[in-house]
Amino acid sequence: MSTLLEVSGVSVSFDGFKAINNLSFNIGPRELRAVIGPNGAGKTTFMDIITGKTRPDEGKVLWGEKSQSLLAMSESRIAQAGVGRKFQRPTVFEDQTVAENLMLALRKSRNPLSVLRFRPSRDDEEKVGELAAEIGLGAALGRKSGELSHGQKQWLEIGMLLAQDPKLLLVDEPAAGMTPSEREHTTDLLVEAAKTRAVVVVEHDMEFVRRLGCKVTVLHEGSVLAEGSIDHVTSDKQVIEVYLGR
Amino acid sequence: MSEMSAGAIRRKPLVMRYPSLLIFLACLAVFTVGVTVLSEGLGIGVISTSFIKTLGKTLCLCLVALAMDLVWGYCGILSLGHMAFFGIGGYAIGMWLMYTRTELIVVQSLANRPLPPTPEEISDGIATQIFGVVGASEFPPIWAVAHSLPLQLAAVVLVPGLLALVFGWLAFRSRVTGVYLSILTQAMTLALSLYLFQNDSGLRGNNGLSGLQNLPGLGDVPQSVVSMWFFWASALALGVGYVLCVAIVSGKFGSVIRAIRDDEARVRFLGYPVEAYKLFIFAFTAILAGIAGALYYPQAGIVNPAEIAPIASIYLAVWVAIGGRGRLYGAVIGAAFVSLLSTWFTGGQAPDVNLGFATIQWVDWWTVLLGLSFVAVTLFAPKGIGGVFDLIAHKRSPDRHGADLGPEPGALREREADQ
Numbered sequence A: 001m002s003t004l005l006e007v008s009g010v011s012v013s014f015d016g017f018k019a020i021n022n023l024s025f026n027i028g029p030r031e032l033r034a035v036i037g038p039n040g041a042g043k044t045t046f047m048d049i050i051t052g053k054t055r056p057d058e059g060k061v062l063w064g065e066k067s068q069s070l071l072a073m074s075e076s077r078i079a080q081a082g083v084g085r086k087f088q089r090p091t092v093f094e095d096q097t098v099a100e101n102l103m104l105a106l107r108k109s110r111n112p113l114s115v116l117r118f119r120p121s122r123d124d125e126e127k128v129g130e131l132a133a134e135i136g137l138g139a140a141l142g143r144k145s146g147e148l149s150h151g152q153k154q155w156l157e158i159g160m161l162l163a164q165d166p167k168l169l170l171v172d173e174p175a176a177g178m179t180p181s182e183r184e185h186t187t188d189l190l191v192e193a194a195k196t197r198a199v200v201v202v203e204h205d206m207e208f209v210r211r212l213g214c215k216v217t218v219l220h221e222g223s224v225l226a227e228g229s230i231d232h233v234t235s236d237k238q239v240i241e242v243y244l245g246r
Numbered sequence B: 001m002s003e004m005s006a007g008a009i010r011r012k013p014l015v016m017r018y019p020s021l022l023i024f025l026a027c028l029a030v031f032t033v034g035v036t037v038l039s040e041g042l043g044i045g046v047i048s049t050s051f052i053k054t055l056g057k058t059l060c061l062c063l064v065a066l067a068m069d070l071v072w073g074y075c076g077i078l079s080l081g082h083m084a085f086f087g088i089g090g091y092a093i094g095m096w097l098m099y100t101r102t103e104l105i106v107v108q109s110l111a112n113r114p115l116p117p118t119p120e121e122i123s124d125g126i127a128t129q130i131f132g133v134v135g136a137s138e139f140p141p142i143w144a145v146a147h148s149l150p151l152q153l154a155a156v157v158l159v160p161g162l163l164a165l166v167f168g169w170l171a172f173r174s175r176v177t178g179v180y181l182s183i184l185t186q187a188m189t190l191a192l193s194l195y196l197f198q199n200d201s202g203l204r205g206n207n208g209l210s211g212l213q214n215l216p217g218l219g220d221v222p223q224s225v226v227s228m229w230f231f232w233a234s235a236l237a238l239g240v241g242y243v244l245c246v247a248i249v250s251g252k253f254g255s256v257i258r259a260i261r262d263d264e265a266r267v268r269f270l271g272y273p274v275e276a277y278k279l280f281i282f283a284f285t286a287i288l289a290g291i292a293g294a295l296y297y298p299q300a301g302i303v304n305p306a307e308i309a310p311i312a313s314i315y316l317a318v319w320v321a322i323g324g325r326g327r328l329y330g331a332v333i334g335a336a337f338v339s340l341l342s343t344w345f346t347g348g349q350a351p352d353v354n355l356g357f358a359t360i361q362w363v364d365w366w367t368v369l370l371g372l373s374f375v376a377v378t379l380f381a382p383k384g385i386g387g388v389f390d391l392i393a394h395k396r397s398p399d400r401h402g403a404d405l406g407p408e409p410g411a412l413r414e415r416e417a418d419q
Helices: A043-051 A075-081 A098-105 A112-117 A122-134 A150-164 A180-193 A206-212 A230-234 A237-244 B002-010 B020-038 B049-074 B082-110 B119-134 B149-173 B178-197 B223-250 B252-262 B264-269 B274-300 B310-323 B328-346 B362-380 B387-393 B411-418
Strands: A005-014 A017-027 A032-036 A058-063 A083-086 A168-172 A198-202 A215-220 A223-228
Touching: A005 A043, A017 A043, A017 A223, A032 A043, A032 A206, A043 A075, A043 A083, A043 A168, A043 A198, A075 A083, A075 B264, A083 A150, A098 A122, A098 A150, A098 B252, A112 B252, A112 B274, A122 A150, A150 A168, A150 A180, A180 A198, A180 A206, A206 A230, A215 A230, A215 A237, A223 A230, A223 A237, A230 A237, B020 B223, B020 B328, B049 B082, B049 B223, B049 B252, B049 B274, B049 B310, B049 B328, B082 B119, B082 B149, B082 B178, B082 B274, B082 B310, B149 B178, B149 B274, B178 B310, B223 B252, B223 B274, B223 B328, B252 B264, B252 B274, B264 B274, B310 B328, B310 B362, B328 B362
Parallel strands: A032 A198, A032 A215, A083 A168, A168 A198
Antiparallel strands: A005 A017, A005 A058, A215 A223
């Protein structure tokens, strides 16, 4: 299988503390992957590096068929190239309606001058309506997103990511703070999304990861400890020692 | 059904999406016609010429407040330097007014001599007239195009615009935000004002440019009529500025800049080049401020470096905060209300309050009252005067459970998510 994202030999340290230590990671164009690890394993830093928020001290991050380096690109350029990110806490624009939030995310030119002239076409509006229906917010298009429940905000953010139509979706703890039925819905959304793109899910909750039924990468102290199916990694001695056994 | 509601939100003409636009323009038109009818110069003479000038100046302040609201209320950049752009606009038009008028006077005084004056003599005469007060008699290079109205009008737009572009590019590129950016803009306006205070800055030091109320070549037209021209021009500029601002904030661009205000990093991860948007808004509002200044100072008659002092820009922020930031009409209401009230209090018209042990003289105590009302508005009515309209329209903002809407979406929202 070809690779969409190739991270190799990446290290980064903050004030002498090695947050990421010689980490290597690959993901294909249509793959669902869960990344687990104890607190401080470097999961969030790993995402920061891919999205351009943090620059690594050494190593390579290569993207797409042309093996472009992401390290020289700004956050907005990386996002335009097709990397979408969902944060741990739901970050939607609370002062704006669900429709406005989705319209913001919709894959269109990000150039200020074309945004200034932008008028949504019927297609754009239909797309926004479809997305809203997909995330269960079809009836809430005109509502300010600040009024939504925590779980609805999480979905709205996922909807915004789908609107962005990224090739790679990075999702940080999507199930945090959700009710069991909301979790189920989220699992379905992610599995569905992974049919057309690569999805990396960082998650604490082992039950949630099991339900995703995908390959799992275990991070520990900034590097990969184990990789494989959920049953494979949960029976790994080292993994049990550092993570599950606690 | 869902796509219909999406369409209902988006597919409307500007006025429908922004109903306050029509109301605002109607109010402005009624006000302008009303003042004209009541004016001394062209109407029944109820409003004196000096008050016409005050009203005209107030309209210019409303325009610069509009710019401030766009940059601060919508884009979250608390610039405390926009009055510098306002002052630059005043200087740019003031140079032409002063040069051309002095030229007429000099030519007239030299006309009686036996030999016709040479261009050098005229130029020296103008320079001595203008710069005698700072002990110079030559034109500094900055006055190179002062004779040309089109070029000085271009300077009204270009100088503030370019200064804002350079300053903004440096600041935004280094990701300077929040209070640090505010301090930087204060430093900019302070530096500019200190520079202009110097006699050798080429702009007459602390004397500034004066006599700007006299339009060259129109000495026969009484001030009561000239004041009306400027009043109309100010009203027109405010109207056009308002429409432009509405056009910017009502569409997707407005959605992006409000998103930048609330969560800049998130907008970046959506793929928007945040710096370019901020730069656009910063430069556009600087140009608006420059135009407002160019209309204000001919009505004030004088522009000097004290006008660019840091406190002026802070007042501007106070007007917008009291009027209600994040809504365009709020900025206009705030600027008009506070500046007119300030004129009343500092003009000595407000009666002194005798407390027995002390007397409150409003000329001195007005700033204290203004400061207290600013604190009160910030603490108890963050929506400002504009919030009253929400009560009328029964519009409620979503319950954020105490989380901030401001440019630093802080810990509170995070705590909310953790629960």
